Amino acid sequence: MLQHETTFQVIPLDSGLEAEVAKIVTSTADCVLKVWNRASKPDVQMQYQILNALHSHGRAVSKPLGWGTDREGNPVMLTSYDGRPVQNIDQLKLLKLAKILMDIHKLPLERLNGFNLPRYDFISYFYPRIEEFPDIQQPLMELVLRASMEQEYVIHGDYHLGNILENENELTVIDWTNVQMGDPRYDIGWSIILMWIYVREKRASFYRAAFCAENRFEADELELFEAIACLRWILLNRVDHPPVRNDTIARVRSILNSNKYLHSLLIEV
Known part of the structure; x- marks a missing residue:
């Protein structure tokens, strides 16, 4: 870029708790520069490699430069x-969002070209x-324990609307820190729980149905994982202020009241 470009314009973008973005x-x-100049110091080489693998195999992610x-x-x-970031949500976009996430999960591990993604202890990490x-x-x-975790697939770790960009009807997944x-x-x-909390229940129900329609998941097992995810949000609300x-x-x-795995628990939000 320095060799071929004579002028640059740097425009600050909305930044999170971990990094500055421009x-x-x-x-x-146009491109985006992300600088982790705060407490978080992620493995950016790993992020670059996974983005390169996902992008080269047609997944809806940014092109790493x-x-x-x-x-x-x-x-x-x-x-x-x-x-x-995505603003307006309709049913067509919800279907697209569900497909994008499932396509990420379907990335064959041999496409990672020999590098290994970490497999963390689930509870201590999240x-x-x-x-x-x-x-x-x-x-x-x-x-x-009831869920019988299967940590055998590539996951994003924080898939929600704030990490989905939109440009001329094209959606792109960002923020691969997790x-x-x-x-x-x-x-x-x-992602369903965050859709319910920050969009609305009706959208979350339609979004959940999009995953079930692929015949890969039953509504009951997703409800179990929604319960697990909801407990994470409650924990974060106490320690990290979402x-x-x-x-x-x-x-x-x-x-809490509608999820059959949570409705009988006495948990203070």
């Missing part, structure tokens, strides 16, 4: 620019400080 505009292409460190030693990665909250820990342990070998039913369950709107807590309580 759009770089040139005369030939480069990775490394800046002068302060912070991990950085350059990717294609793929639009802004439920930090869980031992401080026995009212969540006990039912979680029972549900995870990519790992995992159980696709958890990946799906987490977005909370006027009706957020009411929606979480509606999940």
Whole structure:
């Protein structure tokens, strides 16, 4: 880029808790530079490799352009620019979102070209400080045991609308910080719960049905993983402050009341 471009425009984008993000505009292409200059220091080489494998096999992810460190030693990665976070949701888009996630899970492991994705302990990775909250820990342990986790597939780890970009009707998945070998039913369950909490129950129900229609999952097993995912949101609400709107807590309580694996539990949201 430095060799072939004479002018650059750097535009700051909305950044999360982990990194600063900027759009770089040139005369030939736009791209995104992500700099992890805060507490999180992920393995960007691994992210680059998985993005390269997914992109080269037709999955809806950004094209990775480069990775490394800046002068302060912070991990950085350059990717294609793929639009802004999804705003309006209709049934057609929900079907597309479900298909994109299932296509990620279907990536053959031999396509990873010899590099190994990590396989973390599920509870310690997704439920930090869980031992401080026995009212969540006990039912979680029972549900995870019942679920018989199968950590044999590539999962995104945090699939929700904030990590989906849209540009001229094309959808692209970003933020691969939590990519790992995992159980696709958890990946799906987490995305359904966040759809329910931050969009609405009706959309979440249609979204869940899209996964069941593929004949890969039964509604009952997804409900089990939704229960596991809901307990994660409740934990994060106590330790990490996820977005909370006027009706957020009411929606979480509606999940607790309607999910057969959770309705009888006395858990404070």
